[in-house]
Amino acid sequence: MTITRRNALKLAGVVSATAALNGALLAEGTSAAIAAPALPFAVTTPVHVDQAALRVRDLKSMTAYYQGMLGLEIIEQDDVSGDRVVLGAGGSPLLHLVRSAEAAFETPGSAGLFHIAYLMPDRGDLARWLVHVAQRQFPITGFADHSVSEAVYLTDPEGNGVEVYWDRPHEMWTWEGEVVTMGTNALDVDDIVATTDINRDTYTKAPANLRIGHIHLRVGEIDKARAFYGDLIGLSSTRGTRDDSGFFSSGHYHHHLAFNTWQSAGAGMREETQTGLDWFSLEFAEKSDLLALKDKLKQASVSFTRAVDHIDILDPWGTNVRLTGL
Numbered sequence: 001m002t003i004t005r006r007n008a009l010k011l012a013g014v015v016s017a018t019a020a021l022n023g024a025l026l027a028e029g030t031s032a033a034i035a036a037p038a039l040p041f042a043v044t045t046p047v048h049v050d051q052a053a054l055r056v057r058d059l060k061s062m063t064a065y066y067q068g069m070l071g072l073e074i075i076e077q078d079d080v081s082g083d084r085v086v087l088g089a090g091g092s093p094l095l096h097l098v099r100s101a102e103a104a105f106e107t108p109g110s111a112g113l114f115h116i117a118y119l120m121p122d123r124g125d126l127a128r129w130l131v132h133v134a135q136r137q138f139p140i141t142g143f144a145d146h147s148v149s150e151a152v153y154l155t156d157p158e159g160n161g162v163e164v165y166w167d168r169p170h171e172m173w174t175w176e177g178e179v180v181t182m183g184t185n186a187l188d189v190d191d192i193v194a195t196t197d198i199n200r201d202t203y204t205k206a207p208a209n210l211r212i213g214h215i216h217l218r219v220g221e222i223d224k225a226r227a228f229y230g231d232l233i234g235l236s237s238t239r240g241t242r243d244d245s246g247f248f249s250s251g252h253y254h255h256h257l258a259f260n261t262w263q264s265a266g267a268g269m270r271e272e273t274q275t276g277l278d279w280f281s282l283e284f285a286e287k288s289d290l291l292a293l294k295d296k297l298k299q300a301s302v303s304f305t306r307a308v309d310h311i312d313i314l315d316p317w318g319t320n321v322r323l324t325g326l
Contacts, residue, residue: 040119041170042213043283045251047235049212050283050324052116053096055103055275056158059085062097065157069138070118070164071129071206090208094118098278105159106276111220111267111317113277114260115153115161119213125203126150126166127196130189132203143187148173148180148254150187158275165213173254180238180254182247215280216258217319220267222246224316225259232302233282233321234293256282270318277319281310284325293323 042048056062063085066072072087072095083099095116106112120126130152133140142153151165174181196202219225226246229235235248238255244262247255261267270276284290294311297304305312311323 039209040121040167040211040213042119042167042253042256043211045249045253045256046285046289047250047256047282048253048285049215049256050281051094051096051322052212052215052280053098053278054113054158054160055100055278056097057099057101057103057105057275058158059083059097059099061157063087066095066097068136069133069154069156069162070210071132071203073205089206089210092211094210094212096278100273100275103273103275104271106271106274108159108218108263109267110274111218111264111270112319113160114216114218114258115163116212116280117151117163117165117214117216119211120164120166121207121209123150123166123192124195125207125210126152126164127192127194128203129164130193131196131198132201135201143189145183145185145187146254147183147185150192152187160276161216163216167213167254170252170254175252178236178238179240182239182254212280214256214258216260217277217315218264218267219259219261219315220264220317222259222261228315229257229259232296232300267317272318279312279320279322281322281324284323287325290323290325 054062059082063074066087067074072089074085075088075091075093076086078084085097086093086095087097088094120129138154140152140154144151144153149165149167151163154162154164156162217225222243222245226237229246229248230237235250235257237246238249238253239245239247245258245260247258249256284293290311294304294306297313302313309324309326311326313321313323315321
């Protein structure tokens with residue numbers, strides 16, 4: 001199927017650029033392609049998001065979606081029970097899908113996942129992927145230029161939010177003290193796809209250096225989320241103090257973790273029997289930093305579970321945060 005830049009939005013399932021921007025607003029930006037480093041800046045910081053796991057009802061269709069839409073490869077699967085698949089890129093595991101066939105679907109008003117954001121190594125990869133999803137007709141729910149990045153939003157077959165984006169070089173980001181400038185403006189899709197062949201799909205699999213750049217959560221109360229992810233875990237706020245959202249990072253990234261109460265204000269503990277985010281991991285570059293956090297948790301009498309290579313801790317709404325790097 002041949003597409004033109006002008007009808008790219010329509011083929012991707014978006015009626016108009018205005019609708020695309022509105023979709024991005026509900027989900028939450030130079031023009032020239034710039035060569036990416038070996039790994040995106042987001043994963044070179046002292047702490048970064050590494051992997052995530054989803055509880056799903058239909059493991060087969062969800063596996064097919066992430067293989068088809070994003071080009072993830074099967075890294076590992078449970079051939080005995082058939083209840084787990086690990087997907088990734090370039091041999092690195094990123095997304096765990098765990099079958100929970102009888103689970104009820106998690107509701108948008110509950111605490112849980114807002115979206116998992118997959119970070120493309122460079123703008124050319126995002127362009128090739130856009131042509132791919134347009135030609136394969138995977139529905140897109142929004143587009144946005146966030147000043148620091150260019151982002152595309154989707155929803156998987158079981159209602160989990162997905163962001164696919166690339167970062168402009170971090171040297172180009174604007175900071176005022178510890179606050180980074182991030183907007184939600186119309187995305188110039190034409191300018192992006194102008195960098196690639198729009199007449200054929202050349203995106204055959206995810207780039208080897210595709211990674212999860214950030215996780216965005218629904219929470220019940222902003223102050224509690226700030227206390228947990230900021231004061232306790234040690235991430236730093238990058239967008240100032242907001243009543244309905246928070247953006248936190250390590251190493252001056254724009255955000256590794258975001259949370260909001262846009263739909264979930266007042267939400268209580270999550271139901272373990274429902275679909276949605278099972279866990280996500282924060283990788284510590286230095287083992288000593290993770291051990292120091294473990295001591296901090298002990299001194300604060302915060303419950304956690306220690307495994308051989310990680311620590312599991314629940315946030316105030318029952319989302320399992322896996323701390324790795326031991």
